[in-house]
Amino acid sequence: MLEQAVVIEKPVHIEQIFINATPEQVWEAITDPEFTAQFFYNGRVKSDFRPGAPLKYVDERDGSLQIEGIVVEADKPRRLVLDEKYVWAPDVAADPVHREVWEIEPLGKVCKLTVSFYEVALDCATMRSILGGIPLIVSGLKTLLETGKPLPSR
Amino acid sequence: MSAHLDEVFQALADPTRRGILDRLFSKEGQTVNDLAAAFADDMTRYGVMKHLGVLENAGLVVTRRVGREKHHYLNPVPIKQIHDRWIGKYAERRAETLVTLKRRIEEMSNVGAGRRD
Numbered sequence: 001m002l003e004q005a006v007v008i009e010k011p012v013h014i015e016q017i018f019i020n021a022t023p024e025q026v027w028e029a030i031t032d033p034e035f036t037a038q039f040f041y042n043g044r045v046k047s048d049f050r051p052g053a054p055l056k057y058v059d060e061r062d063g064s065l066q067i068e069g070i071v072v073e074a075d076k077p078r079r080l081v082l083d084e085k086y087v088w089a090p091d092v093a094a095d096p097v098h099r100e101v102w103e104i105e106p107l108g109k110v111c112k113l114t115v116s117f118y119e120v121a122l123d124c125a126t127m128r129s130i131l132g133g134i135p136l137i138v139s140g141l142k143t144l145l146e147t148g149k150p151l152p153s154r
Numbered sequence: 155m156s157a158h159l160d161e162v163f164q165a166l167a168d169p170t171r172r173g174i175l176d177r178l179f180s181k182e183g184q185t186v187n188d189l190a191a192a193f194a195d196d197m198t199r200y201g202v203m204k205h206l207g208v209l210e211n212a213g214l215v216v217t218r219r220v221g222r223e224k225h226h227y228l229n230p231v232p233i234k235q236i237h238d239r240w241i242g243k244y245a246e247r248r249a250e251t252l253v254t255l256k257r258r259i260e261e262m263s264n265v266g267a268g269r270r271d
Contacts, residue, residue, distance in 0.1 A: 009220045010183050014227040016216045018158070114216065135234040 011101075011116035013130060017138045021145040023104045023111050027077035029141055030102060038150040039140030041066065041133065049074045055082060064088070072099070079103050091125035098126060113138060158213070159239065162232045165212035170197065171205050175214060178228040185223050 019026055029035040033044035036057070043057035043066045051074055057067040069084035080102040086092035099118040104111055115134060120127045140151040165171055170193070177192055178184060184192075186206065190199040197205075206226060209215040216229045 010225055011218055011227070013182055014216045014218060014229060015231050016213060016229045017231045018213070116218065131230070135230050138231060139234055139238065 011118050012120050012122065013117040013127070014114060015134050015138055016112060016114045017142055018107070018110050018112055019142045019145055020110050023077040023106050025145055026104045026111055026113055026141070027080075029145055030080070035144065039144050040137055043067065047071055049076070049080070055084070059088075069097070077104055086126055086129060089125070092129055095121070095124050095126040113141070158232070159236060161212040162214060162236060165208050165214055168205070168208075170201075171209055174202070174205055174209060175228055178215065178226055182227045183218075183225040185225060189226070 021029075029039075031045060031047070031049050033046060036043055036045040037060045040057060042060050044060050045055070045057055047053050047055040049055075049071055051071055053071045055067070055069040055071055056065060058064070059066055066088045067084050067086055069082050071080070072083055073079060073081035082100045082102070083097050084100055085097045086095070096119070098120040101114075101116045101118070103114045103116070105114070115138065117127075117130055120130065136151070143149065143151045166175075173193070174189060177189060181188075186199065186203055189206070190202045193202055206215060210217060213232045214229055216227045218225050218227065
């Protein structure tokens with residue numbers, strides 16, 4: 001079992017996007033493998049999303065493990081706290097477990113998705129992956145929910 | 155979406171606000187006091203707060219309150235949206251042009267090589 005991240009209160013990084021969808025739709029998109037495979041670097045999420053449950057992202061193309069973690073908190077459809085270790089390459093796998101908080105807030109007809117990162121060193125492979133990858137993931141999620149189609153792959 | 159990008163462009167049009175974003179890029183989670191100290195020579199604390207408000211409305215800055223402190227973070231997502239909408243497609247066309255040019259030159263040099271043989 002993965003060790004839990006030791007969390008101080010201030011995030012190291014935050015990303016936010018507005019999505020024209022309901023909180024339930026956003027929750028479903030981030031917790032259903034059929035959806036995540038379309039915007040999460042081909043990763044199928046595997047978890048029952050109950051506190052304490054294991055969490056995995058598996059590359060649907062070759063079955064390799066991309067991320068392993070545990071669900072710390074799950075308040076459907078508003079808040080998901082995940083402790084994760086990226087394991088797709090040796091450099092990220094060498095970094096300690098970090099925490100991600102996914103928050104979904106309804107705001108009129110749209111909702112605001114905020115992803116906050118805790119316990120990540122500023123200059124490490126995991127942080128570089130977050131800065132490079134999360135904007136693509138949340139934009140892909142927005143496009144998928146708003147148009148029904150994934151972002152074109154590059 | 156496009157109305158939102160208007161706000162992003164307006165927020166980015168000001169050099170001081172771009173300066174604030176650069177500051178947050180180099181160190182995330184700064185308080186108004188941190189930023190006001192960094193820009194003390196150029197503007198008042200009130201000025202910094204006003205610019206932060208514009209950046210926050212445009213979604214370029216996201217704040218998180220921890221205890222009594224409010225921390226400011228640079229949100230890269232709107233910049234990525236601008237990139238996808240306004241830069242990516244032109245850059246792609248340019249890249250395509252270069253690829254076409256490369257192919258033409260190679261074809262020409264092959265023709266040339268053929269003549270020499």
